[in-house]
Amino acid sequence: MTTPSTPTWSAPLADGPLDALVEVPGSKSLSNRYLVLAALGDGPSRLRGVLRSRDTSLMADALRALGARVDEDGADWVVTPGPVRGDVDVACGLAGTVMRFLPAVAALADGPVRFDGDPQARLRPMGPVLEALRGLGVRVDEDGEPGRLPFTVHGRGSVAGGHVDVDASGSSQFVSGLLLAASRFEQGLTVRHTGTTLPSLPHIEMTVAVLRAAGVTVDDSRPEIWRVEPGPVAARDLRVEPDLSNAAPFLCAAMIAGGTVRVPGWPSATTQPGGLLPGILERFGASVSLDGDVLAVTGTGQVHGVDLDLRAAGELAPTLAALAVHAGSPTRLRGIAHLRGHETDRLAALSAEITRLGGQAEQTSDGLVITPRPLRAGTWRSYADHRMATAGALVGLRVPGVQVEDVATTAKTLPGFVDLWAAMLTPGAVRAGADA
Incomplete structure (x- = not known):
């Protein structure tokens, strides 16, 4: 439960369509x-x-x-x-x-x-x-x-x-x-x-x-x-790919707010589960293109509900659940029973927080069913879970008054998240990233 000593962050609303290049750090x-x-x-x-x-x-x-x-x-x-x-x-x-x-x-x-x-x-x-x-x-x-x-x-x-x-x-x-x-x-x-x-x-x-x-x-x-x-493990000199799952909240933001978000450094082939994002977001209604190594996701503000097996990419579930609350029809996320043993019980946490803000999210044996409802202001608890915190930011793009508890927990995998998010939402600021 949030206490007076627990810091909260006011998730900013999107004022209009986005136009941003977001540089995501390494996987x-x-x-x-x-x-x-x-x-x-x-x-x-x-x-x-x-x-x-x-x-x-x-x-x-x-x-x-x-x-x-x-x-x-x-x-x-x-x-x-x-x-x-x-x-x-x-x-x-x-x-x-x-x-x-x-x-x-x-x-x-x-x-x-x-x-x-x-x-x-x-x-x-x-x-x-x-x-x-x-x-x-x-x-x-x-x-x-x-x-x-x-x-x-x-x-x-x-x-x-x-x-x-x-x-x-x-x-x-x-x-x-x-x-x-x-x-x-x-x-x-x-x-x-x-x-x-x-x-x-x-x-x-x-x-x-x-x-x-x-x-x-x-x-x-x-x-x-x-x-x-x-046998031996060879010493190497290598470069780490961007974290494609950490790109997910920014790419989903384009679908909720409308406009386009681009992520550079997107690999042509990858073993990261986040590499499944382009196809998944197309099912939710996005237009997706890859120009060289820059992935662009364009949305209209309209999100389609889907029936999706996330067995291969369960780490995307909190982000996609937050996207689904903005959809025009129900979404079912399957194959993610194992999320009950992650940083928190993510299925219980997502159900609780969506419901807290007036939404409808029901747990199944292996996932969630999210039925869009009008949402209200309130506190979105993070449960010391970085992906719950970024999910709260997505919910707050369209819902005034969402306060995300302990957004600093995003430093687990995405240091500087708040600054990246703000830069993405700043009108006229096309670039968001470490060099911005």
């Missing part, structure tokens, strides 16, 4: 995968365009604790591997990539590695990763509620590897975290998913792609089975 998902692989590499790596946010800072600090050097060199980060060391603490904050990618790395340490995070992080499921490590002979002590933070991984300097089953129904990160460290295991690793559903498969495909680009041999020819061979 969090790619940045943190590259950081982990660089720390396990066979020499120093240079990462260009890496996202600088709370999640990536937490990852960098965790890797430093585990023995790597992570130095800032102008706009670049230079990562120098070192022996993985134990008797250290890893602060996860609310970063799923830290709490789920690094336990397998910690198993390579020469002593215990203690993991903990923000209070909300202690609610996020961790059991499949911990059970997988135990299945590989790694001792894990759970220091709180079973299957949750805090816990301690007792590294012994090496992991034999082999085969392990994991139920990744709750998060694709359970698979990715094992794959990222697997080439450093003596026998490599075969991971088999045993659950009934596998959400966010593009994120696993992203992990496989970055491993292969670093010279690691990965066989993903069998459905829901991945084999990583033992």
Whole structure:
């Protein structure tokens, strides 16, 4: 519940059609995968365009604790591997990539590695990763509620590897975290998913792609089975793609307010789930074009309701739910039951906040049904969730008096969000971004 000490931000209304170029910083998902692989590499790596946010800072600090050097060199980060060391603490904050990618790395340490995070992080499921490590002979002590933070991984300097089953129904990160460290295991690793559903498969495909680009041999020819061979991880000099999911609120703004928003640096091919946005937004009624590497989304202010399976891109759900409240007909979002285990229970949070402002949003077994209703002023709670905060900004584009609680939580993946948003909405200001 919002208290007098909880800061709120007045979400600005759109005064007219937009005309903006928004420069989105680097992908969090790619940045943190590259950081982990660089720390396990066979020499120093240079990462260009890496996202600088709370999640990536937490990852960098965790890797430093585990023995790597992570130095800032102008706009670049230079990562120098070192022996993985134990008797250290890893602060996860609310970063799923830290709490789920690094336990397998910690198993390579020469002593215990203690993991903990923000209070909300202690609610996020961790059991499949911990059970997988135990299945590989790694001792894990759970220091709180079973299957949750805090816990301690007792590294012994090496992991034999082999085969392990994991139920990744709750998060694709359970698979990715094992794959990222697997080439450093003596026998490599075969991971088999045993659950009934596998959400966010593009994120696993992203992990496989970055491993292969670093010279690691990965066989993903069998459905829901991945084999990583033992071997070195190549040091590299690389550039991080823009975060396409973080572009979503800005692109959706063009549909709600009318006008055009452009995002430069859009890749022609990508493993990011946000790469599905152009086709999704066309279904909602946008006109979409790609000119070189600049994606342009144009809207008229009219939004169509859709029936959409978001299994492959669940992280877009809060943004698309906020878009859907402005639609002319109901929207059903499917395949996103796993969002109940994200930074917050996103399905419950979206239903509660849309309803709080007079809308209608009903939870289903695997998603939401949003029926547009006239909305009213009020406080939109963020639940310490960056995507809930940006969703509130979208709702407020057309609804006067929306106050977004704790908008600063957007720094988790999108530092400077408020300034970017304001610049996009400023009449005559075509450019919005770090160089604006």
